[in-house]
Amino acid sequence: MSDCRLYLITPPRIDLATFPAQLASALDAGDVACVQLRLKMVGDDDIRRAIDALRPIAQDRDVAFILNDRPDLAATGGCDGVHVGQEDTPYTQARKIMGRDAIVGVTCHDSRHLAMVAGEDGADYVAFGAFFDTATKEPKARAEPEILSWWQEMMEIPCVAIGGITVDNCAALVKAGADFLAVSGGVWNHADGPVAAVKAFNQRIAGR
Numbered sequence: 001m002s003d004c005r006l007y008l009i010t011p012p013r014i015d016l017a018t019f020p021a022q023l024a025s026a027l028d029a030g031d032v033a034c035v036q037l038r039l040k041m042v043g044d045d046d047i048r049r050a051i052d053a054l055r056p057i058a059q060d061r062d063v064a065f066i067l068n069d070r071p072d073l074a075a076t077g078g079c080d081g082v083h084v085g086q087e088d089t090p091y092t093q094a095r096k097i098m099g100r101d102a103i104v105g106v107t108c109h110d111s112r113h114l115a116m117v118a119g120e121d122g123a124d125y126v127a128f129g130a131f132f133d134t135a136t137k138e139p140k141a142r143a144e145p146e147i148l149s150w151w152q153e154m155m156e157i158p159c160v161a162i163g164g165i166t167v168d169n170c171a172a173l174v175k176a177g178a179d180f181l182a183v184s185g186g187v188w189n190h191a192d193g194p195v196a197a198v199k200a201f202n203q204r205i206a207g208r
């Protein structure tokens, strides 16, 4: 049985009239380690409103709530952590804003070098991707599962796999050593809905 866990990323656009209930059902469907609120091209007030609506849903279930891109809003909004990319607030600054105890994760694309740097700097996890085609964004790089195995052999810091991950293609990433599968479309766009998707991911992660 694998120690790998699901890392849920919100859809690119959310309706706060309906999405909180959808998120709650998805989190109640099986094991989810964390939720990342990822909203691009929206104003700070929209992000704050989304944090206020969604953070308690995750935290009440002992699911870590992580904000994408914005350590300033993550810290003031009571989030458990932040995810920063190579073009976002640099790790060291994000850590200063978030504090020692918060989760700070860093995008490393397909780069062993970037991952080593992030790990040495003190990142709580490194994220590799994109492993598959994705409609959610235009990824900067294509990663191969082997980078996860390489990382696992070298380092204790957890690694996250991201990009186009679905119930049907995730097994190779679990086998290669991903500690977390970061998934957006593979859950929210699943043919049978997000509840079925979370259940199915949990089964695949468990090797069933």
Ligand SMILES: Cc1ncc(COP(=O)(O)OP(=O)(O)O)c(N)n1
Pocket: 036, 038, 068, 069, 083, 084, 085, 086, 087, 088, 105, 106, 107, 127, 128, 137, 160, 162, 182
């Ligand atoms: C878990 C995780 N991994 C990678 C990313 C991508 O971050 P970034 O490269 O900054 O791109 P955007 O998501 O900001 O478009 C992520 N968000 N989460």
Ligand SMILES: Cc1nc(C(=O)O)sc1CCOP(=O)(O)O
Pocket: 009, 107, 109, 128, 129, 130, 131, 133, 134, 135, 136, 137, 139, 140, 141, 162, 163, 164, 165, 182, 183, 184, 185, 186
């Ligand atoms: C946000 C993100 N970052 C990526 C990277 O490669 O760094 S791929 C990606 C999209 C994740 O959504 P989906 O599960 O729908 O593919």
Ligand SMILES: [Mg+2]
Pocket: 068, 069, 083, 084, 085, 088
């Ligand atoms: Mg970013």
